Amino acid sequence: MKHSEPTVLIVEDEAAQLELLKFNFQKQDFRTLVAEDGEEGLLLAQEYHPDLIILDWMLPELSGIEVCRQLKRNDKTREIPILMLTARGEENDKVRGLDTGADDYVVKPYSVKELLARARAMIRRSNPVRSGEVVTYADITIDTEQHKAYRDGTLLKLGPTEYRLLSVFMGRPGRVWSRDQLLERVWPHDLDIDLRTVDVHVGRLRKALKQPDKRDPIRTIRAAGYSLDLED
Amino acid sequence: MKHSEPTVLIVEDEAAQLELLKFNFQKQDFRTLVAEDGEEGLLLAQEYHPDLIILDWMLPELSGIEVCRQLKRNDKTREIPILMLTARGEENDKVRGLDTGADDYVVKPYSVKELLARARAMIRRSNPVRSGEVVTYADITIDTEQHKAYRDGTLLKLGPTEYRLLSVFMGRPGRVWSRDQLLERVWPHDLDIDLRTVDVHVGRLRKALKQPDKRDPIRTIRAAGYSLDLED
């Protein structure tokens, strides 16, 4: 029933390091994917679309920077936050400036605790649409500064909860959200709300998004959750 | 006195953090000012009037909150947007609700990239009506030099508070302002005013702006605030 553990992809060539990371992430209820070189990392990232990628800077063959660039170039993986692992001496301007597209970096030797904290923070952050920004996916747009949402150019009439729900969906189009995850992100963190309430609000959002000759942009994934999805 | 590069003031006592921030902001073509304690921060803020202040929550002597309060109390620095840096455990309701007057906050550990993005967004968003200017939005005009406001050419009869309120709205038409934000910008800072008072004044402003066959230019965003908006 619990389907809400985040997945992390670890790309690291040193076996010992990899084991350590894997162990610790699993202990923290992450699902883990591992890759021992850049090539494999890219493949897994595309296939499984993890919530976070831990990427070693030094890799045989394809370097960490290169992997990062490619991930950020691909629409399928662009949104995935990347945490770069760099050894002490390598902490050069490239990394510090984050030119590579990585979202954050940690210098070895790091404390596992800090790494986990950062990882969690990054995942949490990666969902919501940043305040003040305008985000568009297909024919849907939300303008957070003006607190408005449009479909195909026409203004939608949304209640507060519907608006927040749409914001979460828009933060990562195509991603499947379990009801738990939606509850966590859309509702105030202290209230205990029935899971089915999510369904009702999804229904209301659907109605608000409905337009003649337009497809329902919210996909139901049975026994898993919902996603904002206009593919196929 | 607006010029090309925006200036950011960083107030942070940990040298490493400070360096990292400074480096990254400079790399992004910000001009940077740095202060290692609250006292110095206040001084620099007054003297140089930066476009944005990055403020660490934990500071020796003068705490971040206190610095924030003082900045917001001083007319010279009141309008400067403040981005608060808080450690994980400190992420309490005080910060969340931004009662302190800060305009945004980021929880450590943060990703540098996100911080930069937020900083940029905040600067973009903050542009109060400058004194001496005449600003027009749709059929509404305010002449700050003469301290007069018009709708469709006819002079409006506004009380002082209504005038200030309209000025804030005119500074960024379309933007949603929370009641807190309005309180902060319209009312003197030493006063403790009920949030609902904002509603009353918005109501009065609405009445003053009313004209036959004209739409109400103020939009209510339930559970969020108000905005000046004549679209749709």
Added chain:
DNA sequence: CAGTTTTGCTACAGTTTTGTGACGCAATCC
């Protein structure tokens, strides 16, 4: 195909949020 699980949806009672007129108080004007 019958049985089971999961989702869609409507109705509704309850709650939260907003609009606004009334009132008392203080400052300002004449």
Added chain:
DNA sequence: GGATTGCGTCACAAAACTGTAGCAAAACTG
């Protein structure tokens, strides 16, 4: 000094939104 103007709070009504229950429909299971 008396009148006027503007202010902040309150209280109440109206409006908007919310969560849950319950049942029908749909999707799976074997």
